[in-house]
Amino acid sequence: MAGKQAAKGSGQAQAGAKAVAQADTGVAVVALPADCRIAAQAALKAQLAGGLEHGAILLDGQQVERVDTAALQLLVLLRRELDERGGTLAWRGASDALNEAAGLLGLARILELPAARPA
Amino acid sequence: MVNAALAQFQQVFIEESLEGLDTMESSLLALDDGGDAELVHTIFRAAHSIKGGAATFGLPEMSSFTHEAESLLDEVRGGKRAIDGGIVELLLRTVDCLRGMFARARAGEPLNDATAEGLRGELAAMMGRGTAAGGLQARRPADQADAWTIRFRPHAGMLAGGNDPLRLIRELAGLGELAVTAELDRLPALDKLDPTECHLGWTIELAGPAKRADIAAVFDWVEGECELAIEPKHVVAATAPPAAAAPVADVAVARAQRETSAESGTVRVAIDKIDGLINLVGELVITQSMLDTFRDGVDASRLALLEQGLAQLARHTRELQESVMGIRMLPIASVFNRFPRMVRDIGQKLGKQVRLELVGEHTELDKTVLEKIGDPLVHLVRNAIDHGLELPAQRRAAGKGDIGTLRLEASHRGGNIVVEVSDDGAGLNREAIVAKAVQRGLIRSGESLGDEAVAELIFQPGFSTVAVTTDLSGRGVGMDVVRRNVADLGGSVTIRSTPGKGCVFTITLPLTLAxxxxxxxxxxxxxxxxxxxxxxxxxxxxxxxxxxxxxxxxxxxxxxxxxxxxxxxxxxxxxxxxxxxxxxxxxxxxxxxxxxxxxxxxxxxxxxxxxxxxxxxxxxxxxxxxxxxxxxxxxxxxxxxxxxxxxxxxxxxx
Missing domain, CATH: 2.40.50.180 (CheA-289, Domain 4)
Known part of the structure; x- marks a missing residue:
């Protein structure tokens, strides 16, 4: 998975599900799809696993319109995995839907969502 | 409220309640024989669980009906009312009526019928009032509180089933202020995760006045797919101590987790029997690996070792076989338990006084045999009371006590189970049997027949010496059916009759059919x-x-x-x-x-x-x-x- 890779994911990814975008800084940018529910998680997990190689992941949650427990569970695991590896997780932004869901499930803090972070 | 999960849940409730009714019945009978106060508590508890469960599972008719019985029991329990034959009788009929209600609940029919209405009136009359009033809330576990703690842990498969905890918690949020803590202790590593499985759990503090039922309703759809405990933080109704509420919640969880086993094809196995099996399988594996060392060939020096290994293998296999058979073995008590009530009812109907002795209730036999032995025994017990035991006056004339004794005894004898049904009644009436047999052309005369041969006659199909057919016995179906049923199980029935002293029927059955x-x-x-x-x-x-x-x-x-x-x-x-x-x-x-x-x-x-x-x-x-x-x-x-x-x-x- 080394080497420069185009920012485009595989062709079958639907609109909104931008694949790993990779800046030269070694930070993998993963955009969460608009419909970020259980059916999208297998693909998302694969993307995140790719991103883990870089040690730092920047999540873009601005597109998220629908989200469920499966998605947030996956993100929590990502968070843990990065902590263990000494990597970092940062957000480029999070939609209201994402914030609301994480809040309800009591996961906003561990995910360090933008809204949950002290300003 | 009606969905598949709830229906399954209801099955479990009905099954447990039927067990409760059995307990009630046997305790009532024991009480009738002068049992102690603890029995009243047992009966009360059984009635109380049925009432509570019925209310939870949307069977309000049953709940209110049981409530009447419970109120009566409560007065007895509290010493306000002395238990007497009338109350026992009434409560026994209540038990019957509830059985009927459960049968109708299973069939999806309306619960109430004329009997239930009548009984309800009688119960209320006994309590000295016309209809049920209040009281229903009095002993309910706290079902209203101003703050709740909800522990919620979905099973892994819940997400795949289309139920999202997010939606449930969002719904809870409509009931009051939430403080949600996610429990992450069971999360796997990222690469081990199947994203469609849920490994999260939540503890939710709900602040705001809410009813337990409202909270439970949120989780209606996921019953059986999660572990759930709803506990009040502060109890509003001071009638029940907070501690009482917690076990109720636990029970609900335990029921939810239990696989519904409404089908009869299951056996409850004591955990020590299973441990024994595991132990034996372990031994077997050890022996096998020992024998495995001979794979490369056997020389004379190791022959003794090989023989030893084979002997071990034989022993363990035999033990394992016995243990596996043991799993199917159940105590005969489950069959015997139906008799106290039956004997009492038949005795009352016939005006005979009967004392029932049960011996060897813990004798174990194969489940299949157990299921089929019930009917023959019922026949024998009915016959013994109807034909064997005499009316009190006749007994006195024969110099015996008023009360006849009927004895059921089970024991192991060799590889067999022996069940004896004995009475101290008049014994078989030789003359009547011979006369009837001659009349039916089965024999020419009874003179040459021994007592044993005469006794054999009653196993002939359609044989009955009773002039008047009662609804109990005497229709001539009975003994031949008993013999055939027992023979089908690989067993035999024999009679030993002593005129004036009584009669003993001995059923010999194989331990197992397998x-x-x-x-x-x-x-x-x-x-x-x-x-x-x-x-x-x-x-x-x-x-x-x-x-x-x-x-x-x-x-x-x-x-x-x-x-x-x-x-x-x-x-x-x-x-x-x-x-x-x-x-x-x-x-x-x-x-x-x-x-x-x-x-x-x-x-x-x-x-x-x-x-x-x-x-x-x-x-x-x-x-x-x-x-x-x-x-x-x-x-x-x-x-x-x-x-x-x-x-x-x-x-x-x-």
Whole structure:
């Protein structure tokens, strides 16, 4: 998975599900799809696993319109995995839907969502 | 409220409630016999659980009905009312009525019927008021509080089922202020995660006045798919201590987690039996690995070790077999328990006083046998009370106490279970039986018959000496059915009657239907297995000991009586078998009350046979009860001795 890779994911990814975008800084940018529910998680997990190689992941949650427990569970695991590896997780932004869901499930803090972070 | 999960849940509730009703019934009967106060508590608890459960599962009619009984019990419990025969009677009818309600609930029919309404009125009248009023809330566990703690842990498969905890928690948020803590302790590593499985759990603090039912309703759809506990933080209603609420929640969780096993094809197994099995399998594995070391060949020096290993293997296999059989073994108490009530009711109906003695209730027998032994026993017990025991006046005249004794006793005897039904009544009425038999043309006169032969007559189909047919017995269906049922289980029934002293019916049953001890006999190139229980003796006869009778039958003399010879090679059509009587063997067997001699080439040895059903694998064959697989892999048929005797007697008639 080394080497420069185009920012485009595989062709079958639907609109909104931008694949790993990779800046030269070694930070993998993963955009969460608009419909970020259980059916999208297998693909998302694969993307995140790719991103883990870089040690730092920047999540873009601005597109998220629908989200469920499966998605947030996956993100929590990502968070843990990065902590263990000494990597970092940062957000480029999070939609209201994402914030609301994480809040309800009591996961906003561990995910360090933008809204949950002290300003 | 109605969905598949709830329906399953309801099944469990009904099953548990029926058990509760059994407890109520037996306790009521014990109370009637002068039991102690603890019994009242037991009955009360059972009624209380049924009431609470019925309310939870949307059976309000049942709940309010049980409530009446519970109120009555509460007064007894509190010492406000002395228990007497009237109350016991009323409560027993309540138990019956509830059984009916549960049956209707299962069938999805309306719960109330005229009996229920009538009984409800009677209960209320007993309480000294017209209708039910209030009180329902009094002893309910706290169902309203101003703050709740909800512990919620979905099973892994819940997300895949389309139920999102997010939606549930969002719904909860509508009931009050939430403080949600996610529990992450069971999360797997990222690369191990199946994203469709849920490994999260939540503890949710809900602030705001909410009803338990409202909270529970949120989780209606995920019953059986999660662990759920709803506990009040502060109890509003001061009537119940907070501690009382917690167990209720726990019970609900336990029920939710339990797999619904409404189908009858399950057995509850004590955990120590399972541990024993695991232990034995462990031993078996050790032995196997020990024997594995001989894979490369055996030299003389290690021969002793090999022998030892094989002996160990044999021992462990046998023990394992016994333990596995043990799983199917259940105490006979479950059958015996129905009798106290039955005996009481029949006794009352007939104006007879009966004391029931149950002995050996813990005797264990195979579940299949257990399920089928109930009906024959019911027949025998009814007969004993109806025909055997006398009315108090007659008993006094005979110099016996007013109260007749009926005794049910179960015990292990060798490889058999023996169940005895004995009474101290009048015994069999020889004259009446003989007269009836003569009238029906079964015998010409009773003079030459021994007592035993007379007793055998009552096993004839349609035989009854009672002039008036009651709704209990005397219709002439009974003893022949009893004998047939028991014979189907591979057992036998015998009678021992002493005039004026009483009568003893003895049912002998095999411990299990799955394995029999048998003698392997050779017939031509085939092997047949004769069940050991039915073998009387094997004899070798001289040619002249056989008498040929008109019609082609053969008889031989054995201990003073002539018995028919059944040549197995003829019956089963085996070629190359021994034909000369003095070259083969006669196995004298007993079945269905008669003896015959089975002619075979010779005996090979005794062995345990695991019975495989012929009906399931092929079809029913007359004279054969099943098949088994021998050590060399060939199939041997198991001889059905009783069936063969019946075939023989039919041939005699023809």
């Amino acid at each position: 394995i029999i001890d048998g003698l392997t006999a050779a017939v031509g190139g085939e092997h047949y297995i004769v069940p050991l229980v039915s073998i009387v003796e094997s004899v070798q006869l001289k040619r002249e000991a056989i008498k040929t009778v008109a019609g082609g039958g053969e008889l031989f003399r054995f201990r003073g009586e002539y018995l028919p010879v059944i040549r197995l090679h003829e019956l089963f059509g085996c070629p190359d078998a021994v034909r000369a009587i003095d070259e083969g063997l006669l196995i004298v067997v007993e079945g269905d009350g008669a003896r015959v001699g089975l002619f075979v080439d010779g005996l090979i040895g005794q062995q345990q046979a695991v019975v495989k059903s012929l009906e399931a694998n092929y079809r029913r064959v007359n004279g054969v009860s099943g098949a088994t697989i021998l050590a060399d892999g060939s199939v041997a048929l198991i001889v059905d001795v009783a069936g063969m005797v019946r075939m023989q007697s039919r041939r005699k008639v023809a």
